[in-house]
Amino acid sequence: MITMDQIIREGHPTLRKKAEELSFPLTDKEKETARQMLEFLQNSQDPELAEKYGLRPGIGLAANQIDVPKRMFALHIVDEGTEPVSxxxxxPKIASHSAAKAYLPGGEGCLSVDREVPGFVPRYAKVTIKGFTPEGEPIKRRLKGLSAIAFQHELDHLNGIMFYDHIDPDEPFRDYPDAEPLGEQ
Structure with missing residues (x-):
């Protein structure tokens, strides 16, 4: 089981490296890593398990956040009032995206960042994504809202980009004319 102790924090060199493509079939170890990443997110959102194991709640986890520099991540978003994403x-790749952008009004957080980083992170409001399941089955989905933002956040991790790299250092809460706060589109 993955706990917060396995999640590397900002400053660790793996977080700034571009992760490597995986080839199929995945090894048993890679499949187990995938299973455990999703399990971590599910456990982190369960108040009893989160307290028992000292887990910070998360909706996404990239493999390189557990020091495995490979191109895979897990998403688990079930309380958004829309179709669950898990x-x-x-x-993963973004096949297409909307012109419109969105951002979280409260800013983004990250399991690898143990501090508040205020500011807006504009991202595409809708994305069509492609990739594969750990078993090698193709995935193609359209994501919007929080799930689209979370997908882009995790994809950034695989490219060595942290969410705060997108924040304007001089004006973190500046107005983005082409972006709406999530919930106001």
Whole structure:
């Protein structure tokens, strides 16, 4: 079981490296890593398990956040009032995206960042994503809202980009004319 002790924090060199593509079939170890990443997110959102194991709640976890520099991540978003999103994606890509952008009004957080980083992170409001399940089955989905933002956050991790790299250092809460706060589109 993955706990907060396995999640590397900002400053660790793996977080700034571009993760490697995986080839199929995945090894048993890679499949187990995928399973455990999704399990961590599910456990972190269960108040009893989160307290028992000292887990910070998360909706996304990239493999390189547990010091495995490979192109896969897990998303688990079930309380957004829309269709639940819960999967691991291998070799993820954005196939297309909306012109419109969105951001979280309260800013983004990250399991690898133990501090508040205020500011807006504009991202595409809708994305069509492609990739594979850990078993090698193709995935193609359209995501919007929080799930689209979370997908882009995790994809950034695989490219060595942290969410705060997108924040304007001089004006963190500046107005983005082409972006709406999530919930106001």
């Amino acid at each position: 999967f691991v994606i291998v070799n």
